Amino acid sequence: MTDPYKVLGISQNATEDEVKQAYRKLAKQYHPDNYLNNPLADLAAEKMKEINTAYDTITRQRANGDNSAGNDGFHGNTTGGNESYTRIRQLIFNNRIGEAEVLLQRVPTGEQNAEWHFLMGHVLYKKGWLQDARNEMETACRLDPYNAEYRTALDRMSMGSNQSPYGRTTRAGGCSGCDMCCGLLCADGCCECMGGDLIGCC
Secondary structure (H helix, E strand, O other), X not given: OOOHHHHHOOOOOOOHHHXXXXXXXXXXXXXXXXXXXXXXXXXXHHHHHHHHHXXXXXXXXHHOOOOOOOOOOOOOOOOOOOHHHHHHHHHHHOOOHXXXXXXXXXXXXHHOOHHHHHHHHHHHHHOOOHHHHXXXXXXXXXXXXXXXHHHHHHHHHOOOOOEXXXXXXXXXXXXXXXXXXXXXXXXXXXXXXXXXXHHHHO
């Protein structure tokens, strides 16, 4: 497996900000828009995929405590520089949505950055307000367009407002055996997105 730190051109002791800056620099350099009608488009796309994978791997490892340099996963240190966001991530991860929402609502409007909108998107999604959740994720991505975590969450919502971030169509009605299976798959995907592992939790 390729060393994700080498892919981003940084050391394993890089700080959270250094990891983020390295990712953004490379993402900007290899963005597909820079290679429209260019014979190197396919190579650039592969490089972009490698960069995204490296960044996601580093943030996931740090979220799981695999790197002492810092955390940058769902329930690790946040990109917003606000320590309360770390607490909010933990509450969401533990499905304590009401408490997370209260803390988010206490953040002054002028301080509601990309991280705030990302976390509010998760809260709204868990409450079943799918369109509002999508709007918050779009705002997060607009404010921080090179953040892989935000982009991944939005991509999973992009199939429509009646789709979960993990590809399951929501509908009213009872719960069948198929629904239960889909729910477990959704929960597993949710855990992975938030830096955990459902299988490892059980």
